[in-house]
Amino acid sequence: MYRKIDFEDVIAEPEGIHSFDGIWKASFTTFTVTKYWFYRLLSAIVGIPLALLWGIYFAIVSFVHIWVVVPYIKSFLIEIQCFSRIYSICIHTLCDPLFEATGKIFSNVRISVQKEI
Numbered sequence: 001m002y003r004k005i006d007f008e009d010v011i012a013e014p015e016g017i018h019s020f021d022g023i024w025k026a027s028f029t030t031f032t033v034t035k036y037w038f039y040r041l042l043s044a045i046v047g048i049p050l051a052l053l054w055g056i057y058f059a060i061v062s063f064v065h066i067w068v069v070v071p072y073i074k075s076f077l078i079e080i081q082c083f084s085r086i087y088s089i090c091i092h093t094l095c096d097p098l099f100e101a102t103g104k105i106f107s108n109v110r111i112s113v114q115k116e117i
Contacts, residue, residue, distance in 0.1 A: 005035070 019027075
C-alpha cells in the first residue's frame with residue numbers, strides 16, 4: 001500500500017520553535033526534489049529488473065496453477081468418488097441399524113424437572 005510521504009511527516013518542528021523561513025523553504029525544496037529524483041533513479045535502475053523477475057515468478061505460479069494444481073485436484077475428486085460411494089454404503093449398512101435401535105430404546109424415556117421450594 002502506497003503512502004504519500006510529505007516533508008512535514010519527516011522533518012517536523014514543534015510549535016514554539018521554528019527556523020528561519022528561508023532555511024525552511026530551502027530544506028523543503030531539497031527534500032522534495034531529492035525524494036522525487038532518487039525515486040525515479042531507483043525505479044529506472046532497480047525497477048526494470050525487478051519487474052522482469054516478478055513477471056517471471058507470476059508466470060510460473062500461473063502456469064503451475066493452471067496446468068498442474070487444478071487438473072490434479074479434479075482428477076483426485078473423480079478418483080475418490082468411487083471410494084466415497086463404498087464408504088457411504090458401509091456406513092449406512094453398519095451404523096443406520098445401530099442408531100435406529102438406540103433411538104427406539106431411548107424414545108420412551110421421559111424426563112421431568114420439578115422445582116422444590
